[in-house]
Amino acid sequence: MTEVLNIDNLSKHYGSILAVDRLSLQVAPGSIYGILGPNGSGKTTTLGMVLDVVRPSSGTYTWFGQHTGKEIKRRIGALLETPNFYPYLTARKNLQIVADIKGANSKSILQMLNMVGLEQRKHTTFKGFSLGMKQRLAVAAAMLNNPEVLVLDEPTNGLDPEGIAEVRELILKIAAEGKTIILASHLLDEVEKVCTHVAVLQRGQLRADGRVDNILSARDQFVISADDIPGLVTVLQAIPFVESFQPERDTVHVTLQEGYDGRELNRAMFEAGITLSQLTLHRKSLEAQFLEIVKNRTP
Numbered sequence: 001m002t003e004v005l006n007i008d009n010l011s012k013h014y015g016s017i018l019a020v021d022r023l024s025l026q027v028a029p030g031s032i033y034g035i036l037g038p039n040g041s042g043k044t045t046t047l048g049m050v051l052d053v054v055r056p057s058s059g060t061y062t063w064f065g066q067h068t069g070k071e072i073k074r075r076i077g078a079l080l081e082t083p084n085f086y087p088y089l090t091a092r093k094n095l096q097i098v099a100d101i102k103g104a105n106s107k108s109i110l111q112m113l114n115m116v117g118l119e120q121r122k123h124t125t126f127k128g129f130s131l132g133m134k135q136r137l138a139v140a141a142a143m144l145n146n147p148e149v150l151v152l153d154e155p156t157n158g159l160d161p162e163g164i165a166e167v168r169e170l171i172l173k174i175a176a177e178g179k180t181i182i183l184a185s186h187l188l189d190e191v192e193k194v195c196t197h198v199a200v201l202q203r204g205q206l207r208a209d210g211r212v213d214n215i216l217s218a219r220d221q222f223v224i225s226a227d228d229i230p231g232l233v234t235v236l237q238a239i240p241f242v243e244s245f246q247p248e249r250d251t252v253h254v255t256l257q258e259g260y261d262g263r264e265l266n267r268a269m270f271e272a273g274i275t276l277s278q279l280t281l282h283r284k285s286l287e288a289q290f291l292e293i294v295k296n297r298t299p
């Protein structure tokens with residue numbers, strides 16, 4: 001299956017600043033791919049390069065297995081910044097102008113207004129819209145050509161909680177129609193709620209990538225305890241699927257390798273002659289896991 005986007009060793013220097021550093025990643029069709037990183041980590045620059053508005057210093061990328069060209073661009077809808085619509089024109093008229101520029105079919109205007117939930121507000125002027133509605137109109141504009149992939153940069157920035165929820169719902173709805181979505185975000189929570197896949201960027205470098213559930217949620221900690229803590233620690237050192245552990249006062253925090261769970265830990269302890277007096281699953285906050293990814297891979 002051809003990837004929607006394949007980025008190969010892409011770098012961008014702005015003078016002495018290395019904004020993106022040998023980035024490689026692949027976006028599979030139908031995924032909602034989050035590019036997650038703190039401010040300044042190179043997300044916007046990466047999107048700018050693959051959308052052909054920022055020139056890469058080195059490296060390459062392909063869309064649908066091909067180098068970019070007019071035909072390829074038609075298959076991509078993008079929203080890099082809040083677009084400027086005409087404040088005194090209605091939603092419908094604003095979309096008509098975009099459709100004319102893009103050469104999109106006028107019929108798709110009403111379809112897109114419907115998709116973003118603004119069909120009842122098509123005669124409202126843009127200035128009368130809430131920020132969330134403005135953002136949804138922008139998504140409608142990006143989708144006018146019925147692209148196969150939609151690229152969004154921080155799509156919920158500046159929105160109130162209701163607007164955030166509406167835009168996230170809209171992203172899921174568009175993905176459910178079979179579109180691929182690529183979105184940059186500095187919000188861990190957003191990526192976890194919306195995305196199927198994630199690439200974590202820090203200072204322009206890829207720190208981790210893969211399915212969101214593998215990258216952000218799999219590494220839970222177990223808190224265990226027994227009467228004989230030194231004995232417990234000795235056994236932990238010998239269990240091959242224990243990735244790491246941290247003795248606290250009366251407990252030990254244990255991280256297991258992927259694919260292992262508490263039952264296996266309990267069984268291994270029992271077989272080694274240790275009876276656990278406590279075994280609890282301690283779900284790490286996503287934030288803690290994100291910080292760990294970023295911390296552990298810092299050169």
Ligand SMILES: Nc1ncnc2c1ncn2[C@@H]1O[C@H](COP(=O)(O)OP(=O)(O)OP(=O)(O)O)[C@@H](O)[C@H]1O
Pocket residue numbers: 014017018019037038039040041042043044045046186
């Ligand atoms: N046009 C530019 N000229 C010089 N430096 C730039 C330019 N654009 C970005 N940078 C620098 O490149 C680095 C990456 O910026 P970029 O905007 O890509 O990151 P980001 O992750 O999208 O952050 P943010 O969410 O704050 O936009 C930063 O150090 C930034 O200051």
